[in-house]
Amino acid sequence: MREVFQQELREVQDRLVQIAELVEGAIQGATRAFGTSDVALAEQVIDGADEVDQLASELDELTIDILARQQPVASDLRLMVGALRMSASLERMADLAQHIAQLARYRYPESAIPQGLRKTFVKMGDIDIAMSAKLVELLRAQEPRIIDEIRDLDDALDELHAKVFEKVLSDKISADATGVVDATLASRYHERFGDHAVNITKQMNFFLSGAME
Amino acid sequence: MREVFQQELREVQDRLVQIAELVEGAIQGATRAFGTSDVALAEQVIDGADEVDQLASELDELTIDILARQQPVASDLRLMVGALRMSASLERMADLAQHIAQLARYRYPESAIPQGLRKTFVKMGDIDIAMSAKLVELLRAQEPRIIDEIRDLDDALDELHAKVFEKVLSDKISADATGVVDATLASRYHERFGDHAVNITKQMNFFLSGAME
Structure with a gap:
C-alpha cells in the first residue's frame, strides 16, 4: 500500500512540475507580449490558460x-x-499571466506600458519568470534552499510594485488615464503572481520539513 | 460512524456560516469606510481580517x-x-475587504473615490454586501435558488466593473493619477470579491446536487 502511495505521490509531483512549466512559459510569453506589444504572442498566452485549467482540474481529480x-493520514x-x-x-x-497578456492585446497597437515605467515592468516580468522557473526546480528537486530564493525574489517584487505606484503618483511619468489603469493592473497582476509562488513554497516547506522529520 | 460524520459536517457548516458572517461585516464596513472616508472604521476592518484568517485556518485543521x-469517500x-x-x-x-478599507485609510482625509464614480462604487459595494449576505443564507439554508441569485448579482457587478474603466478612460470624470489608481484597484477588489462568492456557489452546487442524488 505504502509503495503504491509513493508511486502515486510521484505522479502528483510530476503533474505539478508539468503545470508549473506551463505557467513559466505563460508568464514568459505574457511579459514579452506586454513589453513588445506582440498581439499574436498575447493571444497564444490567453489561449494557453485553458490548458492549465484543464490539467489542474485533472490533477485535482487524481x-x-x-x-x-x-485513505492517507497524518503527513501523507x-x-x-x-x-x-x-x-x-x-x-x-496562469490566469494572472493571461490577464497581463490581455492588457497587451487591449492596447494594441499602442503599448500598455506608460513612458518611464518600461524598465520597472521589465524587471517585474523578469522576477516573475525567475520565480516560476525556481518553482519548477523546487517542485522537481525539492531542495529547501530554493524556497528562500523564491521568497527573496518576492521581496524584490513587492518593492517594485510599490515603486510603480510611487512613479505613477509622482508626475515623473507621462501617462494618461489609460496608462495609469494599465500600470496599476499590470503591477497588481505581477505582485499577485509572486504571492501565489510564495503560497506554493509554504506548501512545499511543510512537505519538506514533514519529510525530514 | 455515519452519524458522527453528519454531526461533524454540521460543525463544518456552522463554522463556514460564522466566517461568512464576518466576511459580510467586513465588506459592509469596508464599503462604508471607502464611501465616507471613515478611517476608524477602515482600521477596524483591517484588523478584523486576522480573525477570519485564524478561523479559516482552524476550520482547515478541523x-x-x-x-x-x-476517511470519507465519494461525495462525502x-x-x-x-x-x-x-x-x-x-x-x-476578507482580504479583499481589507484592501478596500486600506485604500480608504491611505487617502484619508481625502476620499479614495474620484468625482463622478461615487454612485458606481456605492452600487458595487451594495452588490458585494448583498452577495455576502446571500452566501451566509446559502451556507445556512442550502437552497439552490440562492446560487442563481448570487450569480445574477455577479453579472451586475461585472457590468459595473467594466463601467468604471469606461468612465475613467472617457475623461467624463475628473480624476488625477491617484484617483485613477484608487478607482482601478477598488473596482478590481470588488470584482474579485464577487468571483470568490461565485466560486463558493460552485462548491455548494456540487454539495446540493450531490445531496439530491
Missing part, C-alpha cells in the same frame, strides 16, 4: 481519487491537501 | 482532522475538499 483509495494526508492548494495557486498564476 | 478520522470526500476550497475563498474575500 488527488481526490488518491485520497479516496489510499497533508501532502494531498497541499497538492490541491498548489494546483489552485498554479491555476491562478 | 476538516483535515475529519478526513483523517472518518468531495464535501470535505469543497469545505477547504470554500474556506480559502472566504479568507480571500
Whole structure:
C-alpha cells in the first residue's frame, strides 16, 4: 500500500512540475507580449490558460481519487491537501499571466506600458519568470534552499510594485488615464503572481520539513 | 460512524456560516469606510481580517482532522475538499475587504473615490454586501435558488466593473493619477470579491446536487 502511495505521490509531483512549466512559459510569453506589444504572442498566452485549467482540474481529480483509495493520514494526508492548494495557486498564476497578456492585446497597437515605467515592468516580468522557473526546480528537486530564493525574489517584487505606484503618483511619468489603469493592473497582476509562488513554497516547506522529520 | 460524520459536517457548516458572517461585516464596513472616508472604521476592518484568517485556518485543521478520522469517500470526500476550497475563498474575500478599507485609510482625509464614480462604487459595494449576505443564507439554508441569485448579482457587478474603466478612460470624470489608481484597484477588489462568492456557489452546487442524488 505504502509503495503504491509513493508511486502515486510521484505522479502528483510530476503533474505539478508539468503545470508549473506551463505557467513559466505563460508568464514568459505574457511579459514579452506586454513589453513588445506582440498581439499574436498575447493571444497564444490567453489561449494557453485553458490548458492549465484543464490539467489542474485533472490533477485535482487524481488527488481526490488518491485520497479516496489510499485513505492517507497524518503527513501523507497533508501532502494531498497541499497538492490541491498548489494546483489552485498554479491555476491562478496562469490566469494572472493571461490577464497581463490581455492588457497587451487591449492596447494594441499602442503599448500598455506608460513612458518611464518600461524598465520597472521589465524587471517585474523578469522576477516573475525567475520565480516560476525556481518553482519548477523546487517542485522537481525539492531542495529547501530554493524556497528562500523564491521568497527573496518576492521581496524584490513587492518593492517594485510599490515603486510603480510611487512613479505613477509622482508626475515623473507621462501617462494618461489609460496608462495609469494599465500600470496599476499590470503591477497588481505581477505582485499577485509572486504571492501565489510564495503560497506554493509554504506548501512545499511543510512537505519538506514533514519529510525530514 | 455515519452519524458522527453528519454531526461533524454540521460543525463544518456552522463554522463556514460564522466566517461568512464576518466576511459580510467586513465588506459592509469596508464599503462604508471607502464611501465616507471613515478611517476608524477602515482600521477596524483591517484588523478584523486576522480573525477570519485564524478561523479559516482552524476550520482547515478541523476538516483535515475529519478526513483523517472518518476517511470519507465519494461525495462525502468531495464535501470535505469543497469545505477547504470554500474556506480559502472566504479568507480571500476578507482580504479583499481589507484592501478596500486600506485604500480608504491611505487617502484619508481625502476620499479614495474620484468625482463622478461615487454612485458606481456605492452600487458595487451594495452588490458585494448583498452577495455576502446571500452566501451566509446559502451556507445556512442550502437552497439552490440562492446560487442563481448570487450569480445574477455577479453579472451586475461585472457590468459595473467594466463601467468604471469606461468612465475613467472617457475623461467624463475628473480624476488625477491617484484617483485613477484608487478607482482601478477598488473596482478590481470588488470584482474579485464577487468571483470568490461565485466560486463558493460552485462548491455548494456540487454539495446540493450531490445531496439530491
